[in-house]
Amino acid sequence: MAPGAGRGTGQFYPADSPLHALDPRAKILAVAALVVGLFLVDSVAGFLAVGAALLCLVQVSRVPPSTFLRLLRPVAVIVAFTALFQVAFVREGEVVFGLWVFQAHSEGLRLAAHLALRILLLVAAAALLTATTPPLSLSDGIEDLLSPLKRFRFPAHEIAMMMTIALRFIPTLHEEARKIIMAQAARGADFTEGGLIQRVRALVPVLVPLTVGAFRRADELAEAMESRGYRGGEGRTRYRELSFRGRDATALCIAVLIPVGGILL
Amino acid sequence: MRISLEDVWHVYSPGTAFETVALRGVSLSVEPGEVLGIVGGTGSGKSTLAAHLNLLLRPTSGRVLVDGRDALALRKSELRRRVGLVFQFPEQALFAPSVEEDVAFAPRQMGLGPEAVEERTAAALGVLGIAHLARRPTRALSGGEQRRAAIAGTLAMRPQVLVLDEPTAGLDPFSRRELLGVVRRLREEGTSVVLVSHDLDEVAEVSDRLCVMEGGAVRAEGTPEEVFYGELALAPTTVRVAARVRESAPGLGRPVSYDETLRSLRALIGG
Numbered sequence: 001m002a003p004g005a006g007r008g009t010g011q012f013y014p015a016d017s018p019l020h021a022l023d024p025r026a027k028i029l030a031v032a033a034l035v036v037g038l039f040l041v042d043s044v045a046g047f048l049a050v051g052a053a054l055l056c057l058v059q060v061s062r063v064p065p066s067t068f069l070r071l072l073r074p075v076a077v078i079v080a081f082t083a084l085f086q087v088a089f090v091r092e093g094e095v096v097f098g099l100w101v102f103q104a105h106s107e108g109l110r111l112a113a114h115l116a117l118r119i120l121l122l123v124a125a126a127a128l129l130t131a132t133t134p135p136l137s138l139s140d141g142i143e144d145l146l147s148p149l150k151r152f153r154f155p156a157h158e159i160a161m162m163m164t165i166a167l168r169f170i171p172t173l174h175e176e177a178r179k180i181i182m183a184q185a186a187r188g189a190d191f192t193e194g195g196l197i198q199r200v201r202a203l204v205p206v207l208v209p210l211t212v213g214a215f216r217r218a219d220e221l222a223e224a225m226e227s228r229g230y231r232g233g234e235g236r237t238r239y240r241e242l243s244f245r246g247r248d249a250t251a252l253c254i255a256v257l258i259p260v261g262g263i264l265l
Numbered sequence: 266m267r268i269s270l271e272d273v274w275h276v277y278s279p280g281t282a283f284e285t286v287a288l289r290g291v292s293l294s295v296e297p298g299e300v301l302g303i304v305g306g307t308g309s310g311k312s313t314l315a316a317h318l319n320l321l322l323r324p325t326s327g328r329v330l331v332d333g334r335d336a337l338a339l340r341k342s343e344l345r346r347r348v349g350l351v352f353q354f355p356e357q358a359l360f361a362p363s364v365e366e367d368v369a370f371a372p373r374q375m376g377l378g379p380e381a382v383e384e385r386t387a388a389a390l391g392v393l394g395i396a397h398l399a400r401r402p403t404r405a406l407s408g409g410e411q412r413r414a415a416i417a418g419t420l421a422m423r424p425q426v427l428v429l430d431e432p433t434a435g436l437d438p439f440s441r442r443e444l445l446g447v448v449r450r451l452r453e454e455g456t457s458v459v460l461v462s463h464d465l466d467e468v469a470e471v472s473d474r475l476c477v478m479e480g481g482a483v484r485a486e487g488t489p490e491e492v493f494y495g496e497l498a499l500a501p502t503t504v505r506v507a508a509r510v511r512e513s514a515p516g517l518g519r520p521v522s523y524d525e526t527l528r529s530l531r532a533l534i535g536g
Contacts, residue, residue, distance in 0.1 A: 066280075186345055186419065187345075187371040188342060205360045212404075
């Protein structure tokens, strides 16, 4: 094994839980329902209710909460910025407090809270899906959900295959980037010092080999697939058949009810 | 310079489901001017060990000492310059348009002037025997030439210790011979070389000392003679053959490399 081989965040976390056992289609639709629902929720209490429900689901998933926290950390920065902008620039409602030239209005605070909670919950819901669903099942599910469109010549299988490959290669490229970064660091490359332009320039020795490597891999993969007789989705059968059972329907109903509860609050 | 590891442990992704203990209390030293061979199967912790020699990876516990001082106290750039680390398949990290420019990257990063950079680049290319390829585009070289260009890129820093992780993997027998020749030349010039490999024959040929890794720990350590004749299962074929011959002809001695074995056998049959 290469030194430092590890896993990135936001990936499948193998565990034996009811959420892992669900049909991927049920989980995808459930997340879709949650996402749509989250845009309709319009009160902090509603968001908190959805958040509490998601926390319960995290518990059920047996994925350590730290995995999600690690994923939410970078998002939190963006969220904080967006929220700050809302507070600083929305001038409706009464002034709650003032700081230097800025005044926080009640409407701004309300919007900021909604926005922050909404984004965090969206990301958390998506993370729950990818953490409990192996990438292959995920793309199987997507292919299946898109397959009605095949009638209109929509390349559902090809799209799903592209997604599978993309997902499959994220950790590979991540690993390769890490190796190249270490190799260049060993030659004295420094990615942490200097101004913005210097830092971007420091990335050239990493990006060039990474791009070359990605193209090489793509070629190799295409050859490997063709040599094993791959010829697109037509007439292709699956090794693992998906089956939508009662528990999947139940789970989907629950997922729809969560944001509905949030909307009503 | 002397690098020593004291009870070094390394754990990847600690506290997650992917937690892997790669090193389990390794103590080892690289003496000035020696060629130290590190052998072991895949997953034995060889590469992880190599990355600790210049602290590209930090020990989870334990210490790395450089000339008796804690390496963490040294400046990172200083340490990386003094301990040159060449990873597996280093040609994958070539990025500059020409060989020359790629080799010049490290000395430039060190902040040297143009003459010094040029001098070091030329010298490194010379040691690797690829001076004639200086102006060629890196992508136009053969695999063996690319490998040597990449090694020259690290050598241009003039490290006191050069760590080569599987430098001959995937190379043809001729490129392999030439690379081992480079290792010998560097040793003559006083550079210590750490040669990480799973090829017992090649390690037997150039190493002064051997360290056998297994499951993240040091399983055996000593001169090639001590290690190989101590446990024949770890020895290359030539040594196993020599050991069999010794059973009936103790005068054979304990040859380690192919050439030594051949010489001893010749002497034995009076040829």
